[in-house]
Amino acid sequence: MQQHSRNHYTLSQNVEIGQRKYVLFLSDVHYDSAKCDREMLKEHLDLAMSRNARVFLNGDFLDLMGGKYDPRNTLPGGLRPEYRKQDYFDAVIADAVTFLLPYKDLLTVYAQGNHETNVRKRQHTDPSKRLVAELQALGSPIQLGGYSGYMRWQFYYKTEMKSFMMHYHHGYGGNARRSKGVLQADIDQAQFPDADIILRGHDHQKWHLPVTTERINSKMNVTKSTVHHIRCGSYKKLGDGFRGWETEKGFSQPRLGGWWWWCEYSRKKWKTGVEEAH
Secondary structure, three states: OEEEEOOEEEEEEEOOEOOOEEEEEEOOOOOOEOOEOHHHHHHHHHHHHHOOOEEEEEOOOOOOOOOOOOOOOOOOOOEOHHHOOOOHHHHHHHHHHHHHHHHHHHEEEEEOOHHHHHHHHHHOOOHHHHHHHHHHHOOOOOEEOOOEEEEEEEEEEOOEEEEEEEEEEOOOOOOOOOOOOOOHHHHHHHHOOOOOEEEEOOOOOOEEEEEEEEEEOOOOOEEEEEEEEEEOOOOEOOOOOOOOHHHHOOOOOOOOOOEEEEEEEEOOEEEEEEEEOO
8 A cells, every 4th residue: 555645545456357346434433332333343344354355444443432531421331341441542442453453454544533533632642543553563554544535546457557536534513314414415526526435424324325427628528427425324323212412412323334335347347336334
């Protein structure tokens, strides 16, 4: 993987005829939360391993809400028993590294979310940098990304080459209960015209919106392409509605899981598609 800046990367892969290259997009896993659906997460990562897919983490892989002075602290119910100790952050990071270790060769970029940046501001430690550094020390190619940035997926078949530009951003704003954030796609489409994939997370909504674009070059040739707007779901379950911040805000249980994006070279054409990870 090639690094162009602190949040811009290119990953190149070779393909064979009819061979699909998969990428698993994950966001808002909240791994250390008591409400994280780890069974689903493991199922998706195991499938990624069987497909020899690559995995892109788009922020908030860690929850980290049990720290001192954190106003979001949900002790004791929101904290798993194994983390109830003085070195809380160390315990969470060590456990996350152990969990991700079998998939270390698949990991590409660890982008940062508001849960990680909140800890960095309040607790004077950078959990994203620490987790990435520990995985790298164990041989993973994973790189630290920003809260937003670009990732170029580049594929080669003999002398043919095709690249797809992705703009990622962990996300911002509220829950958008009625629109589910779909209205943001028009703004993103205008703001990031060179992106073939626009990846978002944060609000725990889950949807995929393909948009056809049309461009004309200096020779007056018109080309059409599809931009995939992908909003990743969370892996954090809402609970039984007894109490808690989500219940008090009136949130409904969103659809869990991430998304698969794939590329293949077939019949002298490059093809892509998106499938739900559920």
